[in-house]
Amino acid sequence: LWLCLHLLIGMAASLATMVALTEAALLATAPLTPQPYSASQGPLTLMGHDDLTPTQRLIGPLLALALVAALLYTIALTGHLLARTAPRLLGPTPTERLAAAQAHAHTLAERGRLARELHDSLGHALSVVTLQAATAARLLDTDPDFARQALTHIADQARTATADLDHALGILREDTPTDRTPPPDLTHLH
Structure with a gap:
């Protein structure tokens, strides 16, 4: 159970990291490009499908920072939850089992x-x-x-x-x- 859960969460975190960092890079470069595109959905969905206004281009880097911060927070929270859940799912450590046997x-x-x-x-x-x-x-x-x-x-x-x-x-x-x-x-x- 622990191995499957760990692998699934790791895969989801890797996928979320790839997508979020790609989107953050596109948002961060929004002021410098004529029309930024998402890797998967065409024009940036966070800004709409039309050409970007000057205000939207200035907000892009801020959204990129917020997206990276949210990604880091989510990954840290997931790691903390996995660390707290691991002892219950994995059972006693070899040292604890040895102490109980003794x-x-x-x-x-x-x-x-x-x-x-x-x-x-x-x-x-x-x-x-x-x-x-x-x-x-x-x-x-x-x-x-x-x-x-x-x-x-x-x-x-x-x-x-x-x-x-x-x-x-x-x-x-x-x-x-x-x-x-x-x-x-x-x-x-x-």
């Missing part, structure tokens, strides 16, 4: 690090919970105090693991707050 790679690396830490933390917590639960089950009848202590350790370890999980998931969910902690125990539920 930011994405950094995000993926950070998420991978969080996943590894979460795996290690939860794996450790589940191992401790499993061992404590097996010990509590085995000693429930013979040593109830130790079994209660093991169950307390299980609850503490589960809360810690839940807090770690909640924190990691909060970081991974970019649009949610990360400061969510589980309640310390279930005593508030009656």
Whole structure:
């Protein structure tokens, strides 16, 4: 799209430049020639089709200056508009694409690090919970105090693991707050 637009506008600007400069040259030389002619339409259309009056001959060079000024302004404005439109039509520059790819790679690396830490933390917590639960089950009848202590350790370890999980998931969910902690125990539920 950008290439076609650029080529069409360039072709139109070139054609307008050729025609406008030719007409400006004819207008500028109007006082010096008996009857100036346009390259494409016979006698100058800006001055009419009849012979030029002395006033029209004097106005010719002024019209030539105005035509050249209008041409320069139009070309400058077109260049400015193309320069402003180009980034939207061409998309990000290679430097911007590289920066975006590096930011994405950094995000993926950070998420991978969080996943590894979460795996290690939860794996450790589940191992401790499993061992404590097996010990509590085995000693429930013979040593109830130790079994209660093991169950307390299980609850503490589960809360810690839940807090770690909640924190990691909060970081991974970019649009949610990360400061969510589980309640310390279930005593508030009656």
